Amino acid sequence: MEGHLNLTLKIWRQKNASVAGKFETYQVSGISTDMSFLEMIDVLNNRLIEEGDDPVAFDHDCREGICGMCSMYINGRPHGPNRGVTTCQLHMRSFQDGETITVEPWRASAFPVIKDLVVNRSAFDRIIAAGGFVSVNTGNAQDANNLPIPKEDADDAFAAAACIGCGACVAACKNASAMLFTSAKISQLALLPQGKVEAAKRAEAMVAQMDEEGFGACSNTGACEAECPKGISLENIARMNREYFSATFSSK
Amino acid sequence: MAWLAKSFNSSLGKKLLMAITGLFLISFLIVHCGLNATIFLNDGGVAFNEGAEFMAHNPIIRTMEIVLFGGLLLHIFDGLRLWLDNKKKRPVAYAVIDGAANSKWYSRSMGLLGTLLLLFLIMHLKHFWYFSRLTNDLTESHTLYNEMQVVFQSPIVVIVYVLGCISLGYHLLHGFQSAFQTLGWNHPKYTPTIKAIGAIYSIVIAALFAAMPVAFYFNLIQ
Ligand code: HEM
Ligand code: SF4
Numbered sequence: 001m002e003g004h005l006n007l008t009l010k011i012w013r014q015k016n017a018s019v020a021g022k023f024e025t026y027q028v029s030g031i032s033t034d035m036s037f038l039e040m041i042d043v044l045n046n047r048l049i050e051e052g053d054d055p056v057a058f059d060h061d062c063r064e065g066i067c068g069m070c071s072m073y074i075n076g077r078p079h080g081p082n083r084g085v086t087t088c089q090l091h092m093r094s095f096q097d098g099e100t101i102t103v104e105p106w107r108a109s110a111f112p113v114i115k116d117l118v119v120n121r122s123a124f125d126r127i128i129a130a131g132g133f134v135s136v137n138t139g140n141a142q143d144a145n146n147l148p149i150p151k152e153d154a155d156d157a158f159a160a161a162a163c164i165g166c167g168a169c170v171a172a173c174k175n176a177s178a179m180l181f182t183s184a185k186i187s188q189l190a191l192l193p194q195g196k197v198e199a200a201k202r203a204e205a206m207v208a209q210m211d212e213e214g215f216g217a218c219s220n221t222g223a224c225e226a227e228c229p230k231g232i233s234l235e236n237i238a239r240m241n242r243e244y245f246s247a248t249f250s251s252k
Numbered sequence: 253m254a255w256l257a258k259s260f261n262s263s264l265g266k267k268l269l270m271a272i273t274g275l276f277l278i279s280f281l282i283v284h285c286g287l288n289a290t291i292f293l294n295d296g297g298v299a300f301n302e303g304a305e306f307m308a309h310n311p312i313i314r315t316m317e318i319v320l321f322g323g324l325l326l327h328i329f330d331g332l333r334l335w336l337d338n339k340k341k342r343p344v345a346y347a348v349i350d351g352a353a354n355s356k357w358y359s360r361s362m363g364l365l366g367t368l369l370l371l372f373l374i375m376h377l378k379h380f381w382y383f384s385r386l387t388n389d390l391t392e393s394h395t396l397y398n399e400m401q402v403v404f405q406s407p408i409v410v411i412v413y414v415l416g417c418i419s420l421g422y423h424l425l426h427g428f429q430s431a432f433q434t435l436g437w438n439h440p441k442y443t444p445t446i447k448a449i450g451a452i453y454s455i456v457i458a459a460l461f462a463a464m465p466v467a468f469y470f471n472l473i474q
């Protein structure tokens with residue numbers, strides 16, 4: 001069949017966090033090259049349900065690359081073979097007929113497996129929460145132009161804020177380090193006047209939480225930046241280092 | 253000072269210590285390599301022995317030697333600590349890893365390259381530092397230069413030295429620019445220059461050091 005693939009899937013199956021998992025092998029046929037990777041798993045799951053088997057559990061929500069849920073480690077890379085995309089944006093035309101595809105959950109002690117390919121990424125929420133609040137003026141809203149922000153800073157802050165918390169950076173890193181994520185969250189506020197007030201405390205608290213959650217240190221391999229679907233830059237990690245060490249010497 | 257200890261014990265702090273000690277070792281290697289490269293003047297070791305003599309008796313240099321050992325030990329201790337710590341963060345390994353798709357192998361192998369360097373360094377210190385500082389074998393008629401000629405007669409030793417230099421080259425190819433990133437120095441104006449200097453430095457230092465045992469072994473210098 002033109003434009004259709006027959007594939008062998010090796011998928012990690014694990015009932016819950018407390019039992020050991022293992023790979024199961026499945027054959028799928030007649031997969032359209034226009035399908036997304038998630039739709040291909042949907043096809044497999046429909047069949048498993050019809051056969052009375054347990055469908056493969058995986059996280060997904062938006063299916064358009066903005067929610068960051070669809071964590072899958074495909075053929076040795078987070079979100080599969082293409083750069084700058086999430087799994088829901090990965091199309092089956094990126095694979096060859098007859099190929100064997102290995103699908104694993106994110107592997108990190110800070111991201112325990114809940115079931116099959118679903119991992120618990122709430123460690124990220126706790127890092128964000130540790131950042132605390134941003135002081136704002138009460139009373140009448142002031143004129144927006146009262147706070148001049150250089151275009152470059154606004155652009156950099158916006159680029160950092162594009163992080164969708166997907167965890168691909170952690171999954172890609174040999175140390176399961178969350179530096180790219182944490183540095184993006186620190187940067188998006190540190191770059192703007194509104195975030196300057198609590199900048200020192202925020203950097204210290206978020207880094208402390210990141211360590212507490214059990215993410216690794218940074219070896220500057222750059223794997224995170226290469227695999228990030230949102231193109232978050234390593235410049236953010238350098239900025240986090242500056243923010244953190246200046247906070248070490250200046251915070252009270 | 254508890255705040256300072258806390259900062260240096262964080263994941264970021266451990267890396268900062270790596271970067272500071274690493275850059276210090278990089279600065280030492282310039283002096284070490286520059287002095288040793290005088291053997292290529294092919295003057296029978298006259299310039300080299302003069303330099304070595306000066307290094308052995310200058311009080312500032314001798315003090316720096318202690319600082320150097322301290323820095324090296326800190327770098328090794330912190331490097332091994334990071335390596336072991338980081339390994340624990342992924343208790344279940346991936347079945348398939350396509351590392352080449354997103355990073356350089358040597359950037360992922362700093363712990364391994366460092367350990368090879370450490371093994372090499374132990375042998376290297378035994379050959380020359382131990383000989384010149386802790387034995388009485390160093391004399392007018394048997395200089396450090398003569399000792400190099402003796403040590404580098406063994407093909408095994410020459411091969412191990414060359415492998416040690418290759419490990420050093422790759423360790424620095426990643427380490428040099430990595431240290432600046434760790435220090436927070438990532439900027440479109442400077443980073444390309446830092447990366448270029450790092451690459452040139454790593455290749456030149458590794459090649460010059462590797463050429464020394466090879467030159468002695470093949471009697472290219474007398
Ligand atoms: C003359 C010898 C050495 C020099 C010049 C040197 C230099 C450097 C530099 C500049 C870095 C980068 C720091 C950073 O990324 O911020 C580094 C990293 C590292 N070095 Fe060395 N090093 C030397 C020897 C060693 C030895 C003997 C070990 C032994 C274990 C070692 C282990 C490491 C490790 C593990 C890292 C990476 C840490 C990480 O990124 O997680 N190094 N080195
Ligand atoms: S930095 Fe990139 S890879 Fe990491 S969580 Fe954010 S979007 Fe995902």
Ligand code: FES
Nearest residue numbers: 063067068070088
């Ligand atoms: S399902 Fe939302 S990013 Fe993929």
